[in-house]
Amino acid sequence: MWGKQNAYWVTNMMETDVTVIGGGPAGLAAALKASENAQVILLERGRELGGILPQCIHQGFGNFVFKKMLTGPEFSQYFIDKVRQSDIVVKTETTVLEIDKNKRIIATNSAEGILEIQTKAIVLSMGCRERTRSQILVPGTRPAGVYTAGTSQRLINIDGIMPGKKFVILGSGDVGLIMARRFILEGGEVEGVYEIMPQPGGLTRNIVQCLDDYNIPLFLSHTVTDIVGRKRVEGVTVAKVDESMKPLVGTERFIPCDCLVLAVGLIPENELSKQIGLDMDGRTDGPVVDERMETSVSGIFACGNVVHVHDLVDDVAVVAEIAGEHAAKYVRENLERRGKIRTVAGENVGYVVPQFLRGKELDSVTLYFRVLSEKRGATVIISCGEKTIFERKEKIVKPPEMVKVILSREVLNALVQNELRVDVRGGK
Amino acid sequence: MSESMTCICCPLGCRIHIEKKGEKTQITGHRCKKGEEYALQEIRDPRRILTTTVPIDNGMLCLLPVKSNKEIPKNLVKACVIELSKISVNAPIKCGDLVCKNILGTEVDIIASRDMEER
Structure with missing residues (x-):
């Protein structure tokens, strides 16, 4: 039959309470939590659940949620097992084509054709994707052998394919650092990691255990200015950059290599969010959310890297449970939307999530934010009008490490103004 | 013998220097006890999860x-x-x-x- 939108010939119609879009760590945790009190459908584009975790075979996940260090596959296995034991309807290899504000979802897979799902609440958990060569405009020819770090990770850890012999890595994001070690252990050679910023993009732990352990040099304030090669990468030119990140003439150096790996950042994947017409935050590239992870459209929630890129999957699991819990709650009793308090990014703060607060359900609210520049001995100050409601001295703050502040219900209830300002003042 | 390393115990990432003169080991650059323990472990018996x-x-x-x-x-x-x-x-x-x-x-x-x- 023709679907209600008349744009698709719908072969299967379904109804449910909560539909979760994306089966990575955010979607898994949200679906599980929602399923405690609601009927849940989980839609995943890929062949299996887990999102990026099955290819992140290294250790370093779960320190907060499980109080032990797990690998990516182990972390996702826990949630996948739980989902299998639950009554969540899981559809893998299923792509969502459209969502409208009335919460009608059009999705497709090869077994069922076109599905129309009428749902009462939605959790968006599509995650993020990597920035590619064309988004950072690296000059040069277009040969084979230019990969994003995540693609090279998938090739090596899932498909068993070595993407090159001699690697140059552009960008020092965590996946790039992790892959530097992986290339070496799989018999490759890594000439160096080149980072355009004056400080590394990844966590210190990864700089030490992935680069220093294997004597891989890290060149800060450097970038790739040319890619050479006709069919296959034959080499790249690197150069130093000045403070405005412009390459400095005379500092160019040619490096023969057959593979250039890009670890130059992640972008939340929000095509569906934009299509629905959700209010977006230009600084996070994600939808604006309140402390219950509800977006600007009531009954549509978002969590994980689709909202903003997290450093740790543990944080994702925590906010995803909040999203799942409130999606189920919305289905039963609707969520109250009282006065709206905006969170504002002040001095040395790039963004604050959630962007606004408007409920009374949570016992405490965690604010997540990133600083713009590294400071030692700075003070985090959260204020409402003239009144300081929270103050904490930080040994160090840096852009790659998200800062968290927990505000108690007592503090929040005492707020009189409708603006909560986050500043990171002082420090060197 | 002398060696330098970055401490990974917290985000400060202290640069720790270790001087070995015969029996004596001198550790400098760390800001806390954890850092000292980390440096000692790293020079005596560094271990990693594989x-x-x-x-x-x-x-x-x-x-x-x-x-x-x-x-x-x-x-x-x-x-x-x-x-x-x-x-x-x-x-x-x-x-x-x-x-x-x-x-x-x-x-x-x-x-x-x-x-x-x-x-």
Whole structure:
């Protein structure tokens, strides 16, 4: 039959309470939590659940949620097992084509054709994707052998394919650092990691255990200015950059290599969010959310890297449970939307999530934010009008490490103004 | 003998210097007790968790991710990866299943880090 939108010939119609879009760590945790009190459908584009975790075979996940260090596959296995034991309807290899504000979802897979799902609440958990060569405009020819770090990770850890012999890595994001070690252990050679910023993009732990352990040099304030090669990468030119990140003439150096790996950042994947017409935050590239992870459209929630890129999957699991819990709650009793308090990014703060607060359900609210520049001995100050409601001295703050502040219900209830300002003042 | 390293105990990432003069070890640059312990461990017996993959026959995927159940000496990481390249396993596998016992005499076992169903 023709679907209600008349744009698709719908072969299967379904109804449910909560539909979760994306089966990575955010979607898994949200679906599980929602399923405690609601009927849940989980839609995943890929062949299996887990999102990026099955290819992140290294250790370093779960320190907060499980109080032990797990690998990516182990972390996702826990949630996948739980989902299998639950009554969540899981559809893998299923792509969502459209969502409208009335919460009608059009999705497709090869077994069922076109599905129309009428749902009462939605959790968006599509995650993020990597920035590619064309988004950072690296000059040069277009040969084979230019990969994003995540693609090279998938090739090596899932498909068993070595993407090159001699690697140059552009960008020092965590996946790039992790892959530097992986290339070496799989018999490759890594000439160096080149980072355009004056400080590394990844966590210190990864700089030490992935680069220093294997004597891989890290060149800060450097970038790739040319890619050479006709069919296959034959080499790249690197150069130093000045403070405005412009390459400095005379500092160019040619490096023969057959593979250039890009670890130059992640972008939340929000095509569906934009299509629905959700209010977006230009600084996070994600939808604006309140402390219950509800977006600007009531009954549509978002969590994980689709909202903003997290450093740790543990944080994702925590906010995803909040999203799942409130999606189920919305289905039963609707969520109250009282006065709206905006969170504002002040001095040395790039963004604050959630962007606004408007409920009374949570016992405490965690604010997540990133600083713009590294400071030692700075003070985090959260204020409402003239009144300081929270103050904490930080040994160090840096852009790659998200800062968290927990505000108690007592503090929040005492707020009189409708603006909560986050500043990171002082420090060197 | 002298050595420098970055401490990974907290985000401060102190640059720690270690001077060895005969029996005496002098550690400078750290800001806390944890940093000192980290530096001592790193010069006496540095250890790492090993993670890699082994080929799996008849599985949903062609590789099984594995890890060491304890930390292994850092200088044996590469040798262990080479040793594991000689091993292959058969699906089905459960997360935590033993893949290689007492690898290279380290008294550390290599275990599966996910389930792998049969194809």
